[in-house]
Amino acid sequence: MDNTKTTTQSLSAPIIKPKVSSEDWIMRAVLVGIALYLSITILFPLYAILSKSFQSGDGAFVGLLNYVKFFSTPSLFWSIQNSLTVTLTVSVIVVTLAFIFAYALTRSCMPFKSLFKGIALIPILMPSLLPAISLVYLFGNQGIIKSWLLGYEIYGPIGIVIGASFFVFPHVLTIMLIAMANSDARLYEASDALGASKVKTFFTVTLPSVRYGLVSAFFVCFTLVITDFGIPKVIGGQYNVLATDIYKQVIGRQDFEMGAVVSMVLLLPAVLAFTADRIVQKRQVALLSARAVPYEPKPNRMTDGIFLAFCCVIAVIILTILGTAAFASFAKFWPYDLTLSLRHYDFDLMDGGGWDAYFNSIELAVWTAVIGTVMVFTGAYLVEKSKGFHSGRTAMQLLCMIPMAVPGLVLGLAYVFFFNSPNNPLGFIYHTMPILVICTITHFYTVAHLTAVTALKQMDAEFESVSSSLKVPFYRTFIRITVPVCLPAILDISMYMFVNAMTTVSAVVFLYSPDTALASVAILNMDDAGDVAPAAAMGMMIVGTAAAVRLVHALLTKGILAKTQAWRYRQDL
Numbered sequence: 001m002d003n004t005k006t007t008t009q010s011l012s013a014p015i016i017k018p019k020v021s022s023e024d025w026i027m028r029a030v031l032v033g034i035a036l037y038l039s040i041t042i043l044f045p046l047y048a049i050l051s052k053s054f055q056s057g058d059g060a061f062v063g064l065l066n067y068v069k070f071f072s073t074p075s076l077f078w079s080i081q082n083s084l085t086v087t088l089t090v091s092v093i094v095v096t097l098a099f100i101f102a103y104a105l106t107r108s109c110m111p112f113k114s115l116f117k118g119i120a121l122i123p124i125l126m127p128s129l130l131p132a133i134s135l136v137y138l139f140g141n142q143g144i145i146k147s148w149l150l151g152y153e154i155y156g157p158i159g160i161v162i163g164a165s166f167f168v169f170p171h172v173l174t175i176m177l178i179a180m181a182n183s184d185a186r187l188y189e190a191s192d193a194l195g196a197s198k199v200k201t202f203f204t205v206t207l208p209s210v211r212y213g214l215v216s217a218f219f220v221c222f223t224l225v226i227t228d229f230g231i232p233k234v235i236g237g238q239y240n241v242l243a244t245d246i247y248k249q250v251i252g253r254q255d256f257e258m259g260a261v262v263s264m265v266l267l268l269p270a271v272l273a274f275t276a277d278r279i280v281q282k283r284q285v286a287l288l289s290a291r292a293v294p295y296e297p298k299p300n301r302m303t304d305g306i307f308l309a310f311c312c313v314i315a316v317i318i319l320t321i322l323g324t325a326a327f328a329s330f331a332k333f334w335p336y337d338l339t340l341s342l343r344h345y346d347f348d349l350m351d352g353g354g355w356d357a358y359f360n361s362i363e364l365a366v367w368t369a370v371i372g373t374v375m376v377f378t379g380a381y382l383v384e385k386s387k388g389f390h391s392g393r394t395a396m397q398l399l400c401m402i403p404m405a406v407p408g409l410v411l412g413l414a415y416v417f418f419f420n421s422p423n424n425p426l427g428f429i430y431h432t433m434p435i436l437v438i439c440t441i442t443h444f445y446t447v448a449h450l451t452a453v454t455a456l457k458q459m460d461a462e463f464e465s466v467s468s469s470l471k472v473p474f475y476r477t478f479i480r481i482t483v484p485v486c487l488p489a490i491l492d493i494s495m496y497m498f499v500n501a502m503t504t505v506s507a508v509v510f511l512y513s514p515d516t517a518l519a520s521v522a523i524l525n526m527d528d529a530g531d532v533a534p535a536a537a538m539g540m541m542i543v544g545t546a547a548a549v550r551l552v553h554a555l556l557t558k559g560i561l562a563k564t565q566a567w568r569y570r571q572d573l
Contacts, residue, residue, distance in 0.1 A: 027386045031396055034379040038399040040426070041442040042406065045414035052260035052417050066261045076245060076258075080265065083241040086157055087226040090164045094172050095217050097165075099210075101314055102176035104307035109299040111308070117177075119315045121170045122322060125546040127503040128230035129523045130539035132163045133532060134324040135235055142335055155237030163231040166321055168224045169314075172217045179213020219277035223270050227407035229506040234527055242266040243506070246409050250416075250510065260417070263410040274405035322543070329537035344537040351529045353517030358541055361519035364436050365501035372441040372448065373494040380452035381482060404446035408506030415439055416510050431513035443507045444500045448493045455489030456482070487560065495553050499546045 056062045070076050101120060105113050123131065139146050139154035152158055207214075229243040236244055242262055249259035330340045348354040379400070383393050403411075419430045429435045483490065505520045512521055519542050526535040 045418040048418040049414040106180040132234035159235035357522040368501040369498040
């Protein structure tokens with residue numbers, strides 16, 4: 001009887017939770033602080049733009065009246081069809097070309113693979129406005145190869161498709177290269193042993209092994225194209241798309257309510273594409289096998305020659321577009337006087353902000369790289385390595401994913417409604433450099449966060465456990481162990497932030513002031529003013545700066561990693 005009573009008491013005894021230490025409280029406080037930052041910079045602005053779409057010009061609630069007006073206006077409604085048509089066309093073209101290009105780099109023995117890969121990634125360094133300007137010089141009214149279009153105009157869907165394909169190609173190629181690298185060579189060996197033909201092997205082994213990569217690449221391409229503003233703005237002509245409609249409604253007509261409606265319409269396909277992409281990525285990870293053997297291609301003169309020719313064509317197209325912009329920036333008067341001159345680089349004589357705009361972009365990029373990297377990596381560390389506080393970490397992870405689904409134009413316009421509100425105590429940062437830094441960090445937060453999380457997941461939890469058992473403060477472990485181990489990822493995050501801050505247009509086009517004009521926005525303004533050559537010159541300044549910083553980054557990375565990452569390599573004694 002006593003034993004039964006004792007057992008009953010033990011079963012009903014309350015569960016004693018471990019005591020939360022002072023360090024845990026500090027970690028939770030920092031995590032809550034970063035979560036609060038993301039809430040203020042992404043959730044609150046999105047609520048502001050959503051509320052604006054249900055209001056009239058005087059702020060009165062009108063329900064769905066603005067949406068009814070949008071869908072009943074033929075020109076606005078047709079923008080949806082135009083956006084979907086162009087986006088789907090580009091997605092099919094780019095995914096196909098990137099697949100073949102990635103196949104050539106990973107499944108052939110053709111020469112100069114590193115060179116072709118480097119050339120293919122050049123568009124990442126360019127603002128989306130620059131390839132559109134190059135296309136104008138090539139196929140515009142005064143284009144040198146205008147006749148190649150057989151009477152068709154470059155201003156419209158043709159120009160948007162070509163420019164967007166150029167712009168998103170490296171992004172899709174990167175995904176396809178990763179998908180190709182994860183293929184299992186054992187499947188190809190089994191196919192050869194069974195006597196399957198090359199064609200049958202392609203459809204039964206190659207395509208199934210990369211199907212999730214193909215789907216993910218399609219959705220990423222879809223999102224990038226439908227949300228891009230620079231290319232349709234420069235070369236779209238009268239062919240309206242959702243991104244340009246937002247700009248026209250806000251800047252042209254000062255109709256902020258309709259701009260908010262168009263933004264919400266643009267947000268929907270972007271969110272759907274992002275959600276589908278996340279689902280596909282989870283399935284892709286589940287298919288990876290620890291026993292997979294990397295595929296090593298075998299030489300074949302005919303197929304290697306075909307792939308070499310294909311890659312040469314793609315490389316020539318990329319270099320032609322880049323070279324055209326570079327040459328046009330030096331030519332005195334295209335196409336009548338092609339004498340080389342530096343007069344187009346005298347930006348102080350042009351509209352757009354002059355040289356101050358260029359240096360403002362550098363300042364924005366530096367602040368974004370420094371502050372953004374520290375914030376992103378610290379937040380990712382607290383999500384992955386902190387103990388307890390499960391609900392807070394889950395909420396933080398969700399907040400980190402939201403920015404990728406929000407187009408830059410939508411985020412920028414949302415900032416206008418939120419930070420320019422007279423009731424917002426943070427309104428003093430509107431039209432200042434800090435709001436540009438905040439917007440840029442938030443816009444590119446997701447990719448940087450995923451990069452940091454990937455690096456942190458590779459670290460054994462024993463580091464934190466041992467440090468805790470030895471009573472070592474978490475911040476000391478973070479600085480002395482976590483940061484050095486994850487230094488390659490940290491440097492990659494900083495580089496990603498810097499380059500995107502230099503090239504972004506859509507997220508900042510509504511937020512700058514005359515004192516904070518940026519180089520990417522200056523390109524837009526100079527193109528609007530008819531100063532196309534100076535716009536190309538400013539674009540080349542961005543490309544040159546991004547390329548130079550990437551080179552310095554690569555050299556510094558090599559030197560730093562040689563000193564801090566020696567533990568990764570076994571030394572022969």
